[in-house]
Amino acid sequence: DGGITQSPKYLFRKEGQNVTLSCEQNLNHDAMYWYRQDPGQGLRLIYYSQIVNDFQKGDIAEGYSVSREKKESFPLTVTSAQKNPTAFYLCASRLEGIGSEQFFGPGTRLTVL
């Protein structure tokens, strides 16, 4: 069963804690992305990675970190430096290429208590 999986589906964090969101894909996609969505708003890009061991900051990278040690995996860490982390986090992936399409995982809803 191919696709993009994210875990956990819901995550609760106390202020001052770091948390790591998992994203795995078995589509053999090259590029992977992390987005954040706040209520009533569009998606904002946090980080993206085109190949293993390489990643780039998106538009709102402050307070987040990522790694890309394997092609299938692109975990996102929300650090205590992120001032307003409560949001819906979406992972996406795509094959490299001009006409390729980007697909999303089911998302993780993070709430800071």
Add this chain to the structure above:
Amino acid sequence: QKEVEQNSGPLSVPEGAIASLNCTYSDRVSQSFFWYRQYSGKSPELIMSIYSNGDKEDGRFTAQLNKASQYVSLLIRDSQPSDSATYLCAVRRNAGGTSYGKLTFGQGTILTVHP
């Protein structure tokens, strides 16, 4: 000016009508255009992609692209209550430069189809 701007909603249409969703973009070198549907509490689902000027039809959905006017639209014919969702327009420069082919999204338009 926002990079990708969608018509303000919410948009409400009766069942069976045509719903028209509009999107303008500012980057003239954009080459790939996408429409995603997002149900409340769920992740976005790709419903249409378009790369060339003109119309592209898929079932009840038609995407229209006009690069000269920097405009892309989505028409939903015979709208159904199950089409009620937020529709997101996304634009991508293709490979080249430092963009890594990333998508830029509009803020979304909420569509409600009432029986």
